[in-house]
Amino acid sequence: MKSFSEIYEKIKGSDRQRVIAVAAAEDEPVLQAVTKAKELGLCNAVLVGDEEKILSLLSELSLENTFKIIGEKNPAKAARIAANLVREGECDILMKGLVDTKSLLRAVLDKETGLATGNLISHIAAFEVPGYDRMLFVTDAAMNTYPGLKEKVGILTNAVSFVKSLGVETPKVAGICAVEVVNEAMQATVDAAMLSKMNDRGQIKGCIMDGPLALDNALSVEAAEHKGIKSPVAGHADILLMPNIESGNVLYKALTYTTESKSGGVLLGAKAPVVVTSRADSFESKVNSIAMAVLNA
Numbered sequence: 001m002k003s004f005s006e007i008y009e010k011i012k013g014s015d016r017q018r019v020i021a022v023a024a025a026e027d028e029p030v031l032q033a034v035t036k037a038k039e040l041g042l043c044n045a046v047l048v049g050d051e052e053k054i055l056s057l058l059s060e061l062s063l064e065n066t067f068k069i070i071g072e073k074n075p076a077k078a079a080r081i082a083a084n085l086v087r088e089g090e091c092d093i094l095m096k097g098l099v100d101t102k103s104l105l106r107a108v109l110d111k112e113t114g115l116a117t118g119n120l121i122s123h124i125a126a127f128e129v130p131g132y133d134r135m136l137f138v139t140d141a142a143m144n145t146y147p148g149l150k151e152k153v154g155i156l157t158n159a160v161s162f163v164k165s166l167g168v169e170t171p172k173v174a175g176i177c178a179v180e181v182v183n184e185a186m187q188a189t190v191d192a193a194m195l196s197k198m199n200d201r202g203q204i205k206g207c208i209m210d211g212p213l214a215l216d217n218a219l220s221v222e223a224a225e226h227k228g229i230k231s232p233v234a235g236h237a238d239i240l241l242m243p244n245i246e247s248g249n250v251l252y253k254a255l256t257y258t259t260e261s262k263s264g265g266v267l268l269g270a271k272a273p274v275v276v277t278s279r280a281d282s283f284e285s286k287v288n289s290i291a292m293a294v295l296n297a
């Protein structure tokens with residue numbers, strides 16, 4: 001898997017059109033993205049939010065309203081209504097509009113109206129980075145704050161299953177740390193080593209996991225050789241398992257702002273995929289995120 005175009009190709013064979021429920025849809029970039037996604041034949045959408053603002057924004061953007069709108073001015077309530085549409089099977093994907101991430105995630109976790117299943121829910125971001133020979137997946141930049149070993153197993157399981165569904169038979173996972181040796185003063189190195197051993201012994205299946213690895217060793221064969229690291233993952237990582245939300249989010253935003261990467265992201269492990277894009281994301285990235293969600297719906 002090298003590019004987003006392969007994801008778009010896979011969607012072309014899809015049996016039915018998916019429907020996205022947009023929470024607090026009164027947001028210019030999100031309206032542009034769902035309109036584009038519909039034009040591309042990726043999906044249809046139901047817009048939940050401030051109806052007056054939605055209609056006025058569509059008109060300002062010279063976009064024809066071809067969507068069903070459900071009026072709700074309070075963004076947190078709109079998030080719960082949109083999540084419930086997905087829970088009830090009227091829609092297939094939830095997408096964040098002009099509502100803060102925490103409110104959207106709380107709507108996802110709500111036991112009565114949300115999308116929790118008992119599985120761990122985690123975020124995966126995909127990057128097409130110029131010069132890297134494969135798609136690079138980063139997890140978790142958005143949902144789990146300070147995951148312990150058990151949560152990291154859940155994050156890893158979600159990521160591996162998603163990346164396999166894209167056609168990567170045995171994803172290579174790097175447990176990213178500040179160094180490539182176990183140091184008990186850095187819990188992430190201990191967690192990465194335990195995950196690697198769990199993978200060796202078949203407790204974690206479907207991938208080749210190695211760690212601790214520093215980012216340079218994960219991405220560059222030369223850097224790994226220079227340090228004498230012998231690892232099937234070094235220089236060839238498909239998935240970067242980040243130690244916590246700060247490192248994940250910083251890497252996500254660094255790739256977004258300082259490289260010409262194409263990107264997208266989605267929440268996995270819930271009843272249905274959830275698109276949680278950031279203000280930092282481009283229009284193209286929002287459409288790519290919808291495509292990732294459609295493929296997973």
Ligand SMILES: CCCC(=O)SCCNC(=O)CCNC(=O)[C@H](O)C(C)(C)COP(=O)(O)OP(=O)(O)OC[C@H]1O[C@@H](n2cnc3c(N)ncnc32)[C@H](O)[C@@H]1OP(=O)(O)O
Nearest residue numbers: 101102105106109119120121141142143144145276277278
């Ligand atoms: C990458 C682009 C987009 C971004 O930049 S996003 C920006 C950064 N992201 C964020 O600010 C969100 C970070 N996460 C959070 O704030 C919190 O973890 C989050 C998701 C709001 C949940 O926190 P709280 O509302 O305090 O909930 P809580 O921890 O008390 O848990 C309530 C119930 O939900 C469950 N839960 C929490 N996280 C879960 C998860 N990942 N998967 C599955 N279930 C989960 C938790 O077990 C609890 O269940 P129960 O009530 O004990 O049965």
